[in-house]
Amino acid sequence: MARAKRVCFLYIAQHHQVWHSLSVAVAMAKLWPHIEVEIAATTPELLDYVSSLLSELGGADIKLVLLPPAWLRRLGGGGPPKAPMLIANAWRLAKYDAVITPERTTALLRRLGVRHPLLVYTQHGAGDREGPFEPRLKLFDLVMAAGPKQRDRMLREGWVTPASCAMVGYPKFDLVDALPPRVAPRFDEQRPIVLYNPHFHPELSSWSRWGREVLDAFAQDDRYNLIFAPHIRLFETASSDERAGFKAYAEHPHIHIDLGGPAAADMTYTKLADLYLGDVSSQVYEFLRTPKPCLFLNASGADWRGDPSYHHWLYGPVLDAADHLGEAIDMAFATHDDYRQAQIQGIAETFDVQNTPASERAARAIIEKLERAT
Incomplete structure (x- = not known):
C-alpha cells in the first residue's frame, strides 16, 4: 500500500500572507482526506494566528508545526530572517511531497539542493507591480494565477509554462467570505x-x-x-x-x-x-x-x-x-x-471567478500535480 502524501503549507513571513493559502489548506484537508496536510510557521505568534483562523472556520484535520531554531526568532524586528530559517529547515522540508508557499523566497530550497518536494507558489496578491514577475518563479513546479491578466503576463514574459501555471481564482476571497465579519472601526460622524x-x-x-x-x-x-x-x-x-x-x-x-x-x-x-x-x-x-x-x-x-x-x-x-x-x-x-x-x-x-471555489481549484491543481509526479 502506497504511503500517504504529506504536504506543507509554509509561512515564513508576515501574517498577511496567511490569507492567500490557508483556505487552500483547509479545502485540501476536507476534500482529500488521504493527503496529510501540515502547516509550518516560523514564530509561535504566526502559528497562533493560523490556529485562531482555523478555529473560526470550524477546524480541520491539519497538523501545526513550529519550525526551529528558537534563537533565529530573536533576530530581526519583523520576525526571523527568511533565508536562514529555510537553510536551517531544508532537511525537514525535503521530507514533504509538496511545499506550498505564498512567497517567493522559498525558491531558495532549490538552490540548497532540495529536490524531492514539489514547490508550489500561491502568490500573495493579484496586482500589477512588476516586482513579482521575476526569475525565481521558474524554480517552482506550480505557480498559481488569480486570473488571465496574471497568467498571461507570466507566460508572455517566460516565467512559467502552461504546464507549470494553474489559473485558480483568488483563494483569499474564500477565506474572507467564510469567516464571521470582523470588527470595523467606528467613527463619531457618518461621512464617506x-x-x-x-x-x-x-x-x-x-x-x-x-x-x-x-x-x-x-x-x-x-x-x-x-x-x-x-x-x-x-x-x-x-x-x-x-x-x-x-x-x-x-x-x-x-x-x-x-x-x-x-x-x-x-x-x-x-x-x-x-x-x-x-x-x-x-x-x-x-x-x-x-x-x-x-x-x-x-x-x-x-x-x-x-x-x-x-x-x-x-x-x-x-x-x-x-x-x-x-x-x-x-x-x-x-x-x-x-x-x-x-x-x-x-x-x-x-480574478477568474467560477462556480467552484478558488481554494478548491487550487487544492485540486496541487493534487493533480502530485499525482503526475508519482
Whole structure:
C-alpha cells in the first residue's frame, strides 16, 4: 500500500500572507482526506494566528508545526530572517511531497539542493507591480494565477509554462467570505470613508514623499473619515517612538490609524471604505471587488501610461501633486462613473471567478500535480 502524501503549507513571513493559502489548506484537508496536510510557521505568534483562523472556520484535520531554531526568532524586528530559517529547515522540508508557499523566497530550497518536494507558489496578491514577475518563479513546479491578466503576463514574459501555471481564482476571497465579519472601526460622524493605503516600496510608495502631507490634509478637513492602513511591511520594524508619532492623528475622531494589525490584512478596510487612495498596492483589486471610486498618487513621477505595472491607475484620477487633495477626492467621487467600466473589466481580467471555489481549484491543481509526479 502506497504511503500517504504529506504536504506543507509554509509561512515564513508576515501574517498577511496567511490569507492567500490557508483556505487552500483547509479545502485540501476536507476534500482529500488521504493527503496529510501540515502547516509550518516560523514564530509561535504566526502559528497562533493560523490556529485562531482555523478555529473560526470550524477546524480541520491539519497538523501545526513550529519550525526551529528558537534563537533565529530573536533576530530581526519583523520576525526571523527568511533565508536562514529555510537553510536551517531544508532537511525537514525535503521530507514533504509538496511545499506550498505564498512567497517567493522559498525558491531558495532549490538552490540548497532540495529536490524531492514539489514547490508550489500561491502568490500573495493579484496586482500589477512588476516586482513579482521575476526569475525565481521558474524554480517552482506550480505557480498559481488569480486570473488571465496574471497568467498571461507570466507566460508572455517566460516565467512559467502552461504546464507549470494553474489559473485558480483568488483563494483569499474564500477565506474572507467564510469567516464571521470582523470588527470595523467606528467613527463619531457618518461621512464617506477614505482608505489611504500606501505601499512599502521606497521608490514607488507615496508615503516617503507625500504621506505626512496627506495625513495633515485629512486632519485639517473633517468632511471625510480616514482609515490610514498602509501595507503592513511599511512600519514593520518601526520603533515605538516612530509609532508614537501617529498619536496626534489618531486623536482626531475622524481618523483611524492601523500600522499593521489584523484588519490591515483581512479586507476589513477595503470592504468598509468608500474611496481608495493609494499608489501601487495590489489591495486596490481587493477594494474593487465592488466598483468604487479610486484616487492614485504619483509621488514617484512615474511615466505610467501604457505601463502594465500601473494598469490599475486607469481606474481613477492620478495626482502628480498632493496639494488640493480634498478637491481631488471630491472630483474622484463625482467622476466615478467615468471609470466604472474600466474597473469592471479590470476585475474580470484579474480574478477568474467560477462556480467552484478558488481554494478548491487550487487544492485540486496541487493534487493533480502530485499525482503526475508519482
